[in-house]
Amino acid sequence: MSKEDIKQLIAQRAVQEGLTETGISGVQLFRATQAIPCVPVVYDPCIVAIVSGTKEAVFDGQRHVYGDGQYLCCPVSMPIKAGTPEASLATPLFGVLISLDQRIMAELILEMDNSGAHSAASHRIPPNQSIGLARWDNSFTEALLRVLQLGDSKTDTAILGASRLRELHYAILKGEAGEFARQSFGPGNAIARSIAHVSSNLGTAISIEDMADRAGMSRAVFHRKFKQMTTLSPIQFVKAMRLNNAAMMVAGGTSINEAAFEVGYVSLSQFSREFKRMYGQSPRQWAETQKSATGLRLQREI
Structure with missing residues (x-):
């Protein structure tokens, strides 16, 4: 199992510019073949994983450029600028957008704490960042591929979708983004709850x-x-x-x-x-x- 397998799945299914639904709640594929400069957007809690090309996100003067070596973790709703400045027909961008589920993350964090499990110790995202990049590891790659493979069967998706999505969330918590995500989804996440309230009540x-x-x-x-x-x-x-x-x-x-x-x-x-x-x-x-x-x-x- 590899990123190349994931890339092939996305290329086969995401045949149009923009987002393509997978049939699994919160998991969408995307492709871009045109360069787009960074413009204002709002990311809700999510993971953005690129398997071909590069993407850019800018927040508070910090520029994050990432490709297939890292994925972006945004554990709370954030106002940022994002773009695909290098995408073209010759160098298309393929990736996956994964919405982070509050309930799944909270349950997994509690279970991990009770079992004494910890996330990856090296190269953690600094604690005082709102978005950060985490290294693709084998657990994340395998879990993501297993999720995307469900798209070949509606029955498999309906029966196995929830369990494989939970497995993917677990892979994120075990990886370099794990401690970072705990700031928002773990116990004592009062600031994250405040941000969620703001995001839902801007009017x-x-x-x-x-x-x-x-x-x-x-x-x-x-x-x-x-x-x-x-x-x-x-x-x-x-x-x-x-x-x-x-x-x-x-x-x-x-x-x-x-x-x-x-x-x-x-x-x-x-x-x-x-x-x-x-x-x-x-x-x-x-x-x-x-x-x-x-x-x-x-x-x-x-």
Whole structure:
């Protein structure tokens, strides 16, 4: 079993640009044959694994470029910039997007703790990062291939899909991303729960006091722990989540007024000022730029 087998499966099934469903909840294949510069996106908790080509993710000034030697782990919803700057017909990008299941991860962490199991000790992702790269290992490769092989049979997928997806989550927890993922899915993940609440309620008023209360912390302690985990202050994080979501909506054809309202802005002028400060373009200029961009659907989704 090898990455080449995984690549062949993806190439056979992902025949169009963008995402292709596998029939297994939370597992999607993708391909890109056009270069796409880094643009604002929001990653929900996920793993992005590349088997051909390279992909790029940028957060808080840190640039992560990865191919088939590492996979990207994003254990909480994060506002980042992502792109496929080197994809082409000659060098296509093939990969897998795996949504991380909160229930499966929490159950496995508890079982691993009870059994005394630990994740890989070497080259761990630094604890104060919001996204990170982990090395492909044999366990991850084999578990991912076993998941993708289910696509050959709807019956196998229905009967074995849940167990093989659990096996894949276990491989992630055993690997270099394991300790990193525990920050969000293990006991004491109050900051991760706060981020999940923010991500689901961008259209409502969000105060730092409310976020701290939900985490069961004082404002000062919450601010410090939040910044340790995300590198951003709570206010910076909420603003970035709102603006990245708005940028994606505008790029997809939503009106500027509607996008601003949907992510919680009541003042269009404030939205325009903060949008231009963040991206260097007004919302209207951004919309015009994205109308002429190619491969937009792919970038908005992965």
